[in-house]
Amino acid sequence: MNEEATVEKLKTGTTTVGLVTKDAVILGADKRATMGNYIHSREITKIIPIADHLAMTLAGSVGDNQALARWMALEAKRYRLETGKPISPHAAATIFANILSSNRYYPFWVANILAGYHEGKPSLYSVDMVGGVTPEKVTSSGSGSLIAFGVLDKGYNEKMSWKEGVKLVVNAIQAAMHRDSASGDGIDILVIDKDGARFLSKAEIDKLSKQ
Secondary structure: OOHHHHHHHHOOOOOEEEEEOOOOEEEEEEOOEEEOOEEEEOOOOOEEEEEOOEEEEOOEOHHHHHHHHHHHHHHHHHHHHHHOOOOOHHHHHHHHHHHHHHOOOOOOOEOEEEEEEEOOEEEEEEEOOOOOEEEOOEEEEOOOHHHHHHHHHHHOOOOOOHHHHHHHHHHHHHHHHHHOOOOOOOEEEEEEEOOEEEEOOHHHHHHHHOO
């Protein structure tokens, strides 16, 4: 199988979004998993907590993403055991980048967003499949990301509250779901702040998106 065919086989559609507000960092994602034109699942969670204050989104190959999420959770746990304190988002992003870079010749087919809250500061990073890391204030990945960016760039403000951020993330993902057939079937939202990471209920998402 040539490289182009391999990429096509492993490619899955999605829309994931990350956004930093004045008091939190927010991750959002749709729930549809596809294999080409086939809808494989309508209930996939594409946001994975890897520590109490740290999480990542999943886009690309499902198997590769799941393996990396388990790997990063173990790295975060090991760091805490060895140092007695939680790993910072910057250190986690560096470890993540090193894992991907060391496998660049047999790469993981992924595009991830890593987010966390540490020492009073929210942080957000885009991580590509060969270990490139970029600090961000707002970002998106997946097949619907170009549509989502249009909404995010128009509505983002660094001084917005986490509730305003949730509304913007929901609007961006909804816009992507309207135009990208590989994205859909609901939205998950994770908020990470000084109290840790928590998923919002559907009722909370609906309420905040209508305010």
